[in-house]
Amino acid sequence: MQKFDNNLKNIVIAFDIGGTNMRVGFVESSTIISRTTISTLPENGIENAAERLSEVALKNPLMSSSNIVGIGVSTAGPINPKTGVYNHPPNLHGWHNKTMKPLLKKNLDLPVWIGHDATLAALAETRIGRHKGTKNLIYVTISTGVGGGIIADGEMVTGATGGAGEVGHILVRSDGINCNVDCTGCFEGNASGPAIKKLALSKIKEGRKTILHKNKSEEIESITPEAVILASIKGDKFSEEIIMTVIENIAQGLSSLLNIFEPEALIVGGGVMKGLKHRWGEIVKLVISTALPRYRTGAPIYITEMGDDIGILGATQLVYKNLYG
Ligand SMILES: [Zn+2]
Incomplete structure (x- = not known):
């Protein structure tokens, strides 16, 4: 495990995927530096969604920072968190048995961790904020x-x-x-x-x-x-x-x-x-x-108390947990 360096900005690219909208955040610790919302359009397929998420991230000036440590994805499920493969997701029709992990990794050249949105919300609550x-x-x-x-x-x-x-x-x-x-x-x-x-x-x-x-x-x-x-x-x-x-x-x-x-x-x-x-x-x-x-x-x-940001914050904490424990 690397040591968490408080002097460095440990920026995470956080994706929050729901049945209607997807949010892209650049997050450092519990601070959301930038956020963008786009439509999910699950009917266009998982590859299309992954390409559009990558595009939003690549257009962000923060991408040039050398302090981005990884990508976290918080998504509607069910999903296997080890493989990132969906299992008949009711709100993401057509995504069954598929994962966006390899495509995100290839497009953004960073390690990717994926988790179920409610589990990551719970994770965020235990690691930042009031609880x-x-x-x-x-x-x-x-x-x-x-x-x-x-x-x-x-x-x-x-x-x-x-x-x-x-x-x-x-x-x-x-x-x-x-x-x-x-x-x-x-x-x-x-x-x-x-x-x-x-x-x-x-x-x-x-x-x-x-x-x-x-x-x-x-x-x-x-x-x-x-x-x-x-x-x-x-x-x-x-x-x-x-x-x-x-x-x-x-x-x-x-x-x-x-x-x-x-x-x-x-x-x-x-x-x-x-x-x-x-x-x-x-x-x-x-x-x-x-x-x-x-x-x-x-x-x-x-x-x-985290409101709509909880998905992005949970995805960020998943990356930190994997990198720094
Ligand atoms: Zn029931």
Whole structure:
């Protein structure tokens, strides 16, 4: 292992790949020196995405620096972190059994490390920011899906082939709705953005009144999770019932994770959590009352403070971990 040199700038080129957007960052320690966002366009293929990422990096004046130490990639999965090969990624259609590792390495002439976005988010939380130094930490993202990253005894828990951390499919409501992969009552199926929409549509079918639509079918189909959250803030009883159910589901999911892992910190991020930030106090109270008695006096759960930068910061920490430990 090389020694981390504080006098040198240890710059990392960090890529954050999601189903819709890809972000490119030049990062030094926890400082993002430059960031660019481009569309992922997964339908154009993984090679095309890798070429466009390389192009953005090569155009950056920082590329001429001799202090770039490596490339880190944080990506939607599932992905095998050892090989960087995708395994049927639901939001990156056509990328199954493929990796962008060799192409990035060839184009940019730097070593490449790849990891699953939620796992790297957890890694970033343990190495920089408020939870720096924690050895046992869970990161949960509640967004279009619900995913998780696990750090145990300071190490990333990735499973046999990179499939660990799918906390979205633990049971939170036995009479709940099904998720995309058809398990009943799971965290993702009952607390994600699409779940909020599904709950709204099923209530409308029951004939319930709401300010969300004026009975036009196209309006009903275009209801968004954001609109439901906003309507609940405006006092719409229909929407408030949905949000209350979602809050209970989130609390149940987080309680189970605390019970199983006993982390020093359980961090929550993602778009739905961002939208429900104003209800965090209620979520904490529910977790304290539903988790094991050891949490009655308080639960170590927090909202992430890294926002949208967490992917780039996680990718950077993956490079540092591999180079400097
Ligand atoms: Zn599920």
